[in-house]
Amino acid sequence: MIPPERLRRRTLLATGLASVAAIPSAVAPAASPRPRSGAALVVHNARVLTGVAGAPPQEAIAVGRDGRVLATGPSAVVRRHAGRDTDVVDAAGATVMSGIVDGHAHPVGAGVRSLKLSLEHRSFTVDQLQGTLRGFLEESDGSEPDGWLEVVDWNPVGLLPPGTEAHHRILDALPTRRPVALIGADGHVAWVNRRALDLAGIDRGTPDPPAGSIARGPGGEPTGILRDDALYAVTRLIPGPGGEQLYDACSRVLTRAAAQGVTTFLDAACTDWELGVYAALASSDRLPQRVAAALRLDPDEVADPPEALAWLREARAKHREVPGLAIRTAKVFLDGVIEHPSRSAALLDPYLDGDGRPTDHRGDLHATGARFAKLATLLDRHGFQVHAHAVGDRAVRTALDGYEAARRANGPRDNRHTIAHLQLVHPDDLPRFRRLGVVACMQLQWAMRNEWTVEALLPYLGERRHRWLYPARGLERNGAVLAGGSDWPVDPLGVWNQIRTAEDREGNSARQGALYPEREGLERASALRMHTAGSAYQLRMDRLVGRLTPGRAADLVVLDRDVTRIPVQQVGDAQVRLTLVGGKPVFDADTEEGKRVRAEMMLSPLTSARPASYPGTGTGTGTGSGAGRSRCGCGAPGPATARA
Structure with missing residues (x-):
């Protein structure tokens, strides 16, 4: 790591002409502003990663006053672009690279979640959970008897001891008449009390929605667990933040994302509200x-x-003039999530029962192959991209079949249709990505051994399929374009841990070791490229961002270390010193604002606002830092998900 004080900065100022300053103003000629000359910024003594495959690192980069890359190359050559008022930064050997292009996230959802009470992904016994919720109730006792108690970041596999089942009776035992809703960290499951079920009109006779399910007991009575689109019956009733409170929260979390080097996002599930x-x-x-x-x-x-x-x-016409916002993608959910107890991801072969015996359950496919193919074909014909949520191998195959149908009908159109998550992909389907031009958008911070990939998954898949999890290298070896995404706020945003985990399949927070690194771990260069040039390609922005070559936008980060040479265990600890978007600083660690943002980030991860020190939350165990949800938050409804 390079200490911050070694990242030296100076502005080259115009010299001399002191005699002119001494001339009395009454007789001095009218001063005219001297034209600014040279580059706006030169960073030298760096390891500049241009993002061009196979190209060696350069020593320096110049940014023009139009916000685009002016030149890269040897320091002695690039510094010739410096003028009298060029900002010059000595990077002291640290990395300069493209800003992070996050190919799958939910930034507005992160802002909303930052305003809510949180269970911080922790594991709890029933007594510990009830104690924590009692603390939340006491803090807001003015909301009795009808105000909702909504708590986010509930860990659906974290009820202790293992095997304890969530049921509304546990929440009904709390000393309140209020409706209570615990929203799973994955955004695909919620746990509610009887009052919430009653308000939502959910009873024994309520049918499952087309893309969701209501968990039921032996007699058909709802247990209080709602999956996927069944959540909406409850979440539509919960008031959400709005106005300046919401905008301030979103601004705050986006600034903190810039402090991690994120310069572009795909918001992977927008409605009119977002x-x-x-x-x-x-x-x-x-x-x-x-x-x-x-x-x-x-x-x-x-x-x-x-x-x-x-x-x-x-929507595209309505928001065409919003600066920085592009609308050219449709999001489709093809299945749910794979871990027990949800097991709603669509599999080719049935889930096992936990003891190695096949069941008749293969998960839920939310759209038939024919229906998805018809949609993909029409949108492809009109130039729109499809971004499909597909976790299980049957959903992945359905997406590939649909994209193949579109290609057959329309011919190659370079819309770069995408499949996100790809937790389980059948080996037969790996070559199809390159053949069909489909982008593989992966969230590889989940590729580690922990309770989500071991206890909640291995017994229900078996060893053979378990070894197929997150097949990053298999896809790359078969020629697929890899893109990186965070799925923030399912986890606290941790950009550099994502990149580390793509390589070592263990990351900063694995508790049971690495997940088949010898089989599916990526090289460092590939891990960096998928989170920059790969995601830029996915978003059809690769002519603008994702690489640092002359003419492209100066969306870049200056780090505190050379991430190409340090041990992989140190990659996750990389710190951003400077982030530019279009040549404009959006985070600068050396400013007072930058220091304030960095201090906030040290106090709490980039997730919900509820601190770990809140009475009751410290009684749980587990992942206050967000240890890989192995899930997708794109099903998480916002305060007003129904379109206006």
């Missing part, structure tokens, strides 16, 4: 990143492709 938030942030100069929006299609729209196309066009 688009409105981005428009408000942009209008008040509080949107530091570029944002691509994937508009979430509900099951009815997936079944009605012309309606889906009409909404995409309408």
